[in-house]
Amino acid sequence: MATPKRTTRVIATYNIKGGVGKTSAAVNLAHLAARDGHPTLLWDLDPQAASTYLFRVRPKVKGGGRGLLRKRGQAAAHIKATDHDRLELLPADFSYRHLDLALDQFKRPAARLRKVLAPLRGDYDYIFLDCPPSISLVSEAVFEAADALLVPVIPATLSSRAYEQLEELARGGHVGRHGTTAIFAFFSMADVTRPLHLKVMERLRRIDDVTVLGAAIPVSDEVELMGEERNPVTVFAPASAAAVAYAALWSELQRRLAPEG
Amino acid sequence: MTARGDLVTFDWPLDAVRSALADRYSAISSGGAGIALRDELDKLVCRVTVRAVPGDSFWLALEPLRGYGDDAERIRQRLLAAGFQTEEAWKSARVALDPSERADVAVARVLRRLLEIQDANLPGSLADADVEFLHDYRVAIRRARSVLREMRGVFVPDELEPVRADLKWLQDRTSATRDLDVYLEEFHALRARAPLTMRASLEPIEPLLRERRARARAEMERALIGDRALALRARWGELLGRLERSEHTPGPDAARPVGALAGERIRRVHRRMVRMGRAITPASPPAEYHELRKRGKELRYLLELFGEPLFDPAVVRPLVRALKGLQDVLGLHQDREVQIEMLRDLGQELVGRPGGADALMAIGSLIDRLEADAVEARGRFAASFAEFASEAQGKLVAQAFR
Numbered sequence: 001m002a003t004p005k006r007t008t009r010v011i012a013t014y015n016i017k018g019g020v021g022k023t024s025a026a027v028n029l030a031h032l033a034a035r036d037g038h039p040t041l042l043w044d045l046d047p048q049a050a051s052t053y054l055f056r057v058r059p060k061v062k063g064g065g066r067g068l069l070r071k072r073g074q075a076a077a078h079i080k081a082t083d084h085d086r087l088e089l090l091p092a093d094f095s096y097r098h099l100d101l102a103l104d105q106f107k108r109p110a111a112r113l114r115k116v117l118a119p120l121r122g123d124y125d126y127i128f129l130d131c132p133p134s135i136s137l138v139s140e141a142v143f144e145a146a147d148a149l150l151v152p153v154i155p156a157t158l159s160s161r162a163y164e165q166l167e168e169l170a171r172g173g174h175v176g177r178h179g180t181t182a183i184f185a186f187f188s189m190a191d192v193t194r195p196l197h198l199k200v201m202e203r204l205r206r207i208d209d210v211t212v213l214g215a216a217i218p219v220s221d222e223v224e225l226m227g228e229e230r231n232p233v234t235v236f237a238p239a240s241a242a243a244v245a246y247a248a249l250w251s252e253l254q255r256r257l258a259p260e261g
Numbered sequence: 262m263t264a265r266g267d268l269v270t271f272d273w274p275l276d277a278v279r280s281a282l283a284d285r286y287s288a289i290s291s292g293g294a295g296i297a298l299r300d301e302l303d304k305l306v307c308r309v310t311v312r313a314v315p316g317d318s319f320w321l322a323l324e325p326l327r328g329y330g331d332d333a334e335r336i337r338q339r340l341l342a343a344g345f346q347t348e349e350a351w352k353s354a355r356v357a358l359d360p361s362e363r364a365d366v367a368v369a370r371v372l373r374r375l376l377e378i379q380d381a382n383l384p385g386s387l388a389d390a391d392v393e394f395l396h397d398y399r400v401a402i403r404r405a406r407s408v409l410r411e412m413r414g415v416f417v418p419d420e421l422e423p424v425r426a427d428l429k430w431l432q433d434r435t436s437a438t439r440d441l442d443v444y445l446e447e448f449h450a451l452r453a454r455a456p457l458t459m460r461a462s463l464e465p466i467e468p469l470l471r472e473r474r475a476r477a478r479a480e481m482e483r484a485l486i487g488d489r490a491l492a493l494r495a496r497w498g499e500l501l502g503r504l505e506r507s508e509h510t511p512g513p514d515a516a517r518p519v520g521a522l523a524g525e526r527i528r529r530v531h532r533r534m535v536r537m538g539r540a541i542t543p544a545s546p547p548a549e550y551h552e553l554r555k556r557g558k559e560l561r562y563l564l565e566l567f568g569e570p571l572f573d574p575a576v577v578r579p580l581v582r583a584l585k586g587l588q589d590v591l592g593l594h595q596d597r598e599v600q601i602e603m604l605r606d607l608g609q610e611l612v613g614r615p616g617g618a619d620a621l622m623a624i625g626s627l628i629d630r631l632e633a634d635a636v637e638a639r640g641r642f643a644a645s646f647a648e649f650a651s652e653a654q655g656k657l658v659a660q661a662f663r
């Protein structure tokens with residue numbers, strides 16, 4: 001009964017736009033994965049360190065982003081346990097704001113994050129990457145490292161344009177190493193009392209090339225309160241509409257990422 | 262928390278822990294005997310569990326969170342300064358030794374430490390607070406028996422043999438309970454690895470194990486607080502006292518330098534293991550693997566108790582590592598054999614019970630898998646033994662331990 005080899009899934013919450021709910025999703029989904037019994041890692045790639053803060057960890061990586069990228073096996077030494085069983089964090093560091101430059105020193109910059117993650121795959125079922133809002137060398141490297149991009153979309157016209165941009169990238173075959181990275185969108189901060197939101201949601205769900213997950217995360221006071229509680233909503237308000245929506249989102253995503261069958 | 266009459270009283274040390282750490286960490290009860298320590302960001306950095314209370318001091322187990330080793334070390338230092346004892350105080354049997362001191366004096370110090378550990382874990386073993394108490398209690402006795410066997414030349418047989426018999430008797434009283442503790446743990450692991458369709462069929466096993474454990478425990482508790490155990494403890498403490506005061510009848514090795522004696526024993530046990538291991542083939546019966554593993558434990562104890570404090574760490578450490586690799590393979594092999602035996606044995610008792618037939622079927626297919634595991638472990642034996650028994654390693658051992 002040798003333990004079966006792990007199939008680790010790397011999930012990046014990504015959007016070119018800022019403030020759309022990437023961090024909130026990464027933190028809550030990672031917590032749900034760990035709660036289900038999966039060893040889970042969240043790497044906070046954003047120098048703003050929002051998810052590091054939410055897990056109460058000091059945003060500091062000795063040697064900075066450069067050091068992390070350079071040596072194989074370096075990352076493990078910087079991982080911190082969160083307060084939640086099975087959920088660990090690779091913290092953000094202020095130096096990540098120059099991660100592009102650090103990546104650019106390697107022969108294949110876009111392959112670098114995947115290489116850094118490779119030795120960690122044996123330890124986790126899920127690895128979440130919480131990305132800064134940008135399109136850069138870092139996002140290219142994220143596309144190569146991730147098995148799936150999870151893209152929060154606020155169902156207001158302006159921000160769905162951002163999603164369409166990404167879709168174009170995907171269609172052009174530019175996402176992922178062989179264009180194999182799955183892209184899932186979900187609605188974030190959705191307000192079903194607003195006709196505009198409803199209309200945008202309906203329209204986007206009809207676009208063929210876009211996989212929009214069924215669960216939408218509602219606008220919610222609890223999600224906003226995460227900053228004060230410094231915990232996932234799934235911890236301090238597990239019965240809230242937002243927590244329930246994250247759970248639904250997670251089970252759908254998990255199903256879609258499961259190996260064939 | 263009071264467990265089982267007045268045998269054990271855990272007075273809650275939360276306030277004392279809190280004030281020892283007040284300037285840097287907050288301490289919050291996390292239920293039971295647990296305390297959560299948080300840093301200034303209110304981040305959990307270490308869990309603390311109250312483990313034992315010998316006399317007036319609290320013995321605390323620290324469980325640092327990953328990435329917070331520095332905090333844990335700081336916390337440990339503060340707690341020690343505040344009069345608490347932490348794990349190494351009762352886990353680590355190591356005492357300082359000087360290679361040139363008399364063997365009887367050095368052996369007395371090692372045995373005294375082991376007796377302290379044994380005593381400290383008795384209340385917890387009786388209270389059934391955590392299976393680790395009984396485990397540590399047994400390891401302390403096994404180590405002491407091992408020291409008595411390997412260093413027997415320090416004693417005269419008339420004084421030694423009764424103590425050895427006593428300690429064997431004491432350890433035997435605890436074996437059934439420990440086995441069932443392990444069975445229960447293993448059963449949970451086995452069930453988790455069984456296919457979903459089989460899990461329900463395995464359900465009747467757990468109550469059976471629990472019944473057996475309760476019976477074994479009751480018997481063990483009676484023995485551990487019975488007259489014979491008390492008299493034995495007194496006799497053993499008394500001999501140890503005489504040994505410490507050099508009032509015992511010295512055996513042939515008593516006045517030799519401990520370094521020379523320990524080195525000789527380590528070389529001999531190592532040589533013996535190499536010889537035994539070379540004779541083992543994939544077709545050898547499980548008993549031969551088991552015998553080798555027992556020798557391996559003996560060597561491990563010798564290395565930990567005498568090798569590390571007395572000899573060059575650059576030699577001791579790689580040897581311990583190679584030995585550990587070998588013991589892991591042998592342990593896996595034996596665990597599987599033991600699990601198979603346990604399942605067969607349970608099967609007989611399950612026959613007459615409701616759900617018994619299904620359980621037997623499930624047991625059958627589990628046994629098949631476990632046998633495959635045991636075969637795999639045998640396959641790995643050759644490589645790990647080769648590392649342990651390599652010529653280079655042998656030369657190093659021959660040179661270093663003298």
Ligand SMILES: Nc1ncnc2c1ncn2[C@@H]1O[C@H](COP(=O)(O)OP(=O)(O)OP(=O)(O)O)[C@@H](O)[C@H]1O
Binds near residue numbers: 017025
């Ligand atoms: N469902 C929601 N309901 C209400 N507020 C939300 C919701 N989701 C996120 N927010 C709030 O919106 C802000 C941005 O959210 P979040 O940090 O998750 O987005 P982000 O995409 O990671 O931002 P950034 O691009 O700055 O990293 C936060 O203040 C957060 O509390």
Ligand SMILES: [Mg+2]
Binds near residue numbers: 050132
């Ligand atoms: Mg963010």
